[in-house]
Amino acid sequence: MKQIPATPPVGSAASDGFSLSTFRESDIDEITRLLQTDAVTIDLAQLPLHYTRQHAVQYFEYLENLKQNQPEIASLKFAIREQCIGKPMGRIDVAPDVDGWKIGYWLGFDYWGQEIMTWACKEILAVARACGITKIYGQPKYGNWASRRVLDSRISKMSGDIFGLMNGILFVGEWKHS
Numbered sequence: 001m002k003q004i005p006a007t008p009p010v011g012s013a014a015s016d017g018f019s020l021s022t023f024r025e026s027d028i029d030e031i032t033r034l035l036q037t038d039a040v041t042i043d044l045a046q047l048p049l050h051y052t053r054q055h056a057v058q059y060f061e062y063l064e065n066l067k068q069n070q071p072e073i074a075s076l077k078f079a080i081r082e083q084c085i086g087k088p089m090g091r092i093d094v095a096p097d098v099d100g101w102k103i104g105y106w107l108g109f110d111y112w113g114q115e116i117m118t119w120a121c122k123e124i125l126a127v128a129r130a131c132g133i134t135k136i137y138g139q140p141k142y143g144n145w146a147s148r149r150v151l152d153s154r155i156s157k158m159s160g161d162i163f164g165l166m167n168g169i170l171f172v173g174e175w176k177h178s
């Protein structure tokens with residue numbers, strides 16, 4: 001897999017008012033605040049329900065370690081930011097998982113319902129595709145309708161020749177008909 005730059009060359013980032021970039025140590029307090037809303041963490045199996053600043057510090061340290069040891073994996077983990085002031089709003093990544101590459105994301109509660117995650121998914125899928133990743137799993141829990149809508153309804157229809165959803169698997173790049 002190719003390694004990509006920390007800030008991906010995403011065309012629509014500036015015009016949409018959001019950007020994807022690496023996490024910074026200065027994000028820790030805002031990330032903690034955003035993840036202290038149970039509605040955000042309840043469907044995220046890998047996050048504790050009662051999130052503390054120490055969890056955010058540990059995540060930042062994990063990312064720093066990953067950058068040293070597995071930079072190609074670290075380069076697919078992004079903070080979603082407000083473009084103007086750089087404030088973190090959420091997280092999105094594509095990461096190796098048991099069944100292949102898996103997309104994961106969350107957005108601070110205040111930012112829901114503005115199509116921000118639809119935008120972020122589109123951006124990271126283009127980055128993944130540029131890295132040679134052609135198949136990505138998304139596994140929202142049953143009942144997580146917002147997340148299912150993002151992948152099933154919005155992303156899969158966005159551009160038929162780039163993205164497609166088949167049997168719960170999101171294909172990026174070449175659309176494979178069975």
Ligand SMILES: CC(C)(COP(=O)(O)OP(=O)(O)OC[C@H]1O[C@@H](n2cnc3c(N)ncnc32)[C@H](O)[C@@H]1OP(=O)(O)O)[C@@H](O)C(=O)NCCC(=O)NCCS
Nearest residue numbers: 043105106107112113114115116117118140145146147149
């Ligand atoms: C899932 C999540 C990322 C969605 O982000 P978002 O920026 O609000 O999503 P978008 O605005 O791009 O699109 C959401 C779609 O879901 C719908 N939606 C939003 N909130 C909803 C809700 N509470 N119930 C049902 N549908 C909802 C929107 O109407 C839209 O569907 P549409 O295409 O019919 O208009 C956000 O709700 C979140 O961070 N949730 C907590 C973490 C999480 O569940 N992560 C995913 C784990 S798999």
